[in-house]
Amino acid sequence: MPAPHALLLVDDDAAFRKVYGGLLRESGYEVVEAADRPSARAAFEARPFPLVLLDLMLPPDGSVSAGLEGLAALLSARPGTKVIVVSGAGDTRHTLEAVRLGAYDFLTKPVDPDVLLVVVQRALARVTLERQVESLRTSLTRAAGDTALVGQSAPFLASVSLAERVAASDLPVLVTGENGTGKELLARTVHLKSRRHAGPFVPINCGALPESLLESALFGHVKGSFTGATKDHRGLFAEADGGTLFLDELGDMTPSLQVKVLRALETGDILPVGADLPVKVDVRLISATHRDLGRMMQEGAFREDLYWRVKGVEVHLPPLRERASDLPLLAKHFLNQCAHLCPDGRARLLSDAAAEALAAHAWPGNLRELRHEMQRATVLAGERREIQPEDLSFTGSERPRASAPGATTLAQKVEALERREIEEALKRCGGNRTHTAEALGLSRQGLLKKLERFGLT
Numbered sequence: 306m307p308a309p310h311a312l313l314l315v316d317d318d319a320a321f322r323k324v325y326g327g328l329l330r331e332s333g334y335e336v337v338e339a340a341d342r343p344s345a346r347a348a349f350e351a352r353p354f355p356l357v358l359l360d361l362m363l364p365p366d367g368s369v370s371a372g373l374e375g376l377a378a379l380l381s382a383r384p385g386t387k388v389i390v391v392s393g394a395g396d397t398r399h400t401l402e403a404v405r406l407g408a409y410d411f412l413t414k415p416v417d418p419d420v421l422l423v424v425v426q427r428a429l430a431r432v433t434l435e436r437q438v439e440s441l442r443t444s445l446t447r448a449a450g451d452t453a454l455v456g457q458s459a460p461f462l463a464s465v466s467l468a469e470r471v472a473a474s475d476l477p478v479l480v481t482g483e484n485g486t487g488k489e490l491l492a493r494t495v496h497l498k499s500r501r502h503a504g505p506f507v508p509i510n511c512g513a514l515p516e517s518l519l520e521s522a523l524f525g526h527v528k529g530s531f532t533g534a535t536k537d538h539r540g541l542f543a544e545a546d547g548g549t550l551f552l553d554e555l556g557d558m559t560p561s562l563q564v565k566v567l568r569a570l571e572t573g574d575i576l577p578v579g580a581d582l583p584v585k586v587d588v589r590l591i592s593a594t595h596r597d598l599g600r601m602m603q604e605g606a607f608r609e610d611l612y613w614r615v616k617g618v619e620v621h622l623p624p625l626r627e628r629a630s631d632l633p634l635l636a637k638h639f640l641n642q643c644a645h646l647c648p649d650g651r652a653r654l655l656s657d658a659a660a661e662a663l664a665a666h667a668w669p670g671n672l673r674e675l676r677h678e679m680q681r682a683t684v685l686a687g688e689r690r691e692i693q694p695e696d697l698s699f700t701g702s703e704r705p706r707a708s709a710p711g712a713t714t715l716a717q718k719v720e721a722l723e724r725r726e727i728e729e730a731l732k733r734c735g736g737n738r739t740h741t742a743e744a745l746g747l748s749r750q751g752l753l754k755k756l757e758r759f760g761l762t
């Protein structure tokens with residue numbers, strides 16, 4: 306992992322900045338300077354520096370209490386930042402107050418250059434260490450199971466191998482595949498295997514929010530830019546700085562937002578809603594879609610320039626029906642995951658008949674559907690050690706009728722079946738639409754459209 310080496314030097318004394326900024330640059334650090342509180346704030350918001358050298362008494366007012374407030378705000382926005390307070394001799398009381406607020410260390414003017422270099426080096430080494438701890442924690446969670454990619458079938462392993470090879474590069478990745486095939490899990494794996502693994506992985510579902518909310522979620526906004534914007538909001542591009550932004554359901558993004566995302570990707574700058582100045586970010590993009598972006602492009606629903614930007618390397622995940630040999634392994638994996646739902650805490654087993662029923666099912670909702678089935682079957686099996694076919698929603702008496710009275714054409718029959726599936730899923734999920742969409746392997750937006758079409762709203 307590369308050591309962090311960028312710092313923000315905030316002091317109104319130009320001579321101090323010149324001497325000490327020069328010294329730090331000569332020692333290999335990247336130094337950005339700010340001479341007053343507003344420009345320090347703007348620089349810090351534009352880029353989350355791991356280390357800030359901070360003079361407490363800054364223009365425009367030179368007041369220490371405003372300086373301490375600024376320090377507290379900075380630390381509450383980014384608690385991992387190391388702030389070294391640089392104060393004049395005789396400021397002990399304020400310096401101690403700054404340390405109490407969370408400043409990492411302090412230096413008193415006149416500053417000994419050797420001491421400065423040691424303190425800076427120590428603070429940045431600490432940042433590296435903290436990032437490593439975070440990365441190990443992430444790897445441990447992953448090893449603990451929830452993010453393990455289960456599967457041995459040839460088409461699945463081919464996708465994983467491609468994803469692992471591309472992970473080390475900083476290329477954008479487009480993950481394609483039907484709903485519930487594991488696109489988000491694969492995106493997380495690419496992030497964890499990349500050099501950005503200690504940085505954040507920030508997912509957002511582009512199909513879940515209306516355009517205006519999605520724009521401010523992605524790019525952030527400034528206070529007062531619209532009704533309800535009661536404070537500044539950084540936005541997910543900025544959250545993902547130094548890490549990976551995962552744009553799920555990219556195909557659901559409206560054309561006008563596509564333009565804005567394209568601009569951000571081309572320039573590395575994002576413009577928060579209502580802001581005058583852009584903010585620089587360093588983000589790797591992974592996108593996913595279950596749609597055929599190539600066809601959408603031909604139909605004019607997806608911009609060609611954005612397509613080529615986000616595509617980088619395309620990794621396609623096969624649907625579950627094309628990796629049938631993974632079914633027993635995955636079913637067992639999901640049964641283990643929900644063992645806590647069993648009265649005795651021991652994972653249920655699949656009876657031969659249930660395994661056969663799983664093999665005969667088409668799995669339109671892919672792995673997500675399988676996971677839900679295994680959860681549901683675990684609960685229905687109760688004290689029984691083995692899952693039986695009657696514990697599965699698509700067998701026996703629970704099988705939905707494929708046609709409805711009066712439906713004659715294939716399209717009508719499919720529609721009737723779809724409607725029935727949705728009604729039943731809604732009932733099972735107690736009317737909760739997010740859960741229903743999940744259970745059916747749909748985006749929330751997709752479900753809402755269908756509810757409207759079927760008059761179920």
Ligand SMILES: Nc1ncnc2c1ncn2[C@@H]1O[C@H](COP(=O)(O)OP(=O)(O)OP(=O)(O)O)[C@@H](O)[C@H]1O
Pocket residue numbers: 451453454455456482483484485486487488489490491553593595638672673676746747748
């Ligand atoms: N290879 C795998 N091994 C184990 N679990 C998996 C695997 N792939 C996916 N899962 C699990 O299946 C569920 C669905 O996966 P995920 O959310 O990644 O799918 P998706 O393709 O992103 O879905 P959508 O298109 O609806 O956004 C999740 O619970 C995930 O943890």
